[in-house]
Amino acid sequence: xxxxxxxxxxxxxxxxxxxxxxxxxxxxxxxxxxxxxxxxxxxxxxxxxxxxxxxxxxxxxxxxxxxxxxxxxxxxxxxxxxxx
Amino acid sequence: xxxxxxxxxxxxxxxxxxxxxxxxxxxxxxxxxxxxxxxxxxxxxxxxxxxxxxxxxxxxxxxxxxxxxxxxxxxxxxxxxxxxxxxxxxxxx
Numbered sequence: 001x002x003x004x005x006x007x008x009x010x011x012x013x014x015x016x017x018x019x020x021x022x023x024x025x026x027x028x029x030x031x032x033x034x035x036x037x038x039x040x041x042x043x044x045x046x047x048x049x050x051x052x053x054x055x056x057x058x059x060x061x062x063x064x065x066x067x068x069x070x071x072x073x074x075x076x077x078x079x080x081x082x083x084x
Numbered sequence: 085x086x087x088x089x090x091x092x093x094x095x096x097x098x099x100x101x102x103x104x105x106x107x108x109x110x111x112x113x114x115x116x117x118x119x120x121x122x123x124x125x126x127x128x129x130x131x132x133x134x135x136x137x138x139x140x141x142x143x144x145x146x147x148x149x150x151x152x153x154x155x156x157x158x159x160x161x162x163x164x165x166x167x168x169x170x171x172x173x174x175x176x177x
Contacts, residue, residue, distance in 0.1 A: 013147035020156035024141065031119065034141050 004056050005082065011052060011059075014045045 021038040028034060049059060057072035058065030067073060122138045129135060143158060150156040153163075 009148075009151075013151045016151045017144075017147050017156050020150065024139070024157070028120065028139070028141065030121065031141055037144075 007048075007052055007056070008082070011045070011048055014041050014048060017041050018045060 057075050
């Protein structure tokens, strides 16, 4: 697995943990430990995304991710070209 | 509808269907009444009624394992194993 795919995989892992913690918190709003982990991973995700976009280009289009020069949205590999 | 917020008081002369709290299934966490507003199971369960145990946060998988298994919570990891008869519980559960 190359570095970019490994990075994407790490992003997916953190995002998945956040989905799980979100669903748990929806029914356990007073669970401080779950909330603490949620906020911790949320911060981590933000940092990982920023770092990923600096190295490999935008994750989102239409203004949700900034781009360096030259316009990096056109760079591959595209999602359907990734082999996990 | 059975109100799980209010422990049901058994009628005089009757006994609760099960001792309280209900026995958790093997591998299930014990209830934490101190931080959760709901008990793991209702205090006095009625026969022939269906209940969903209240999930308690005890431990979690490492992130890579969680993504691969499809859940962050070990107590929810129950892959379908038709050859097993015990509700498809995994070997390590």
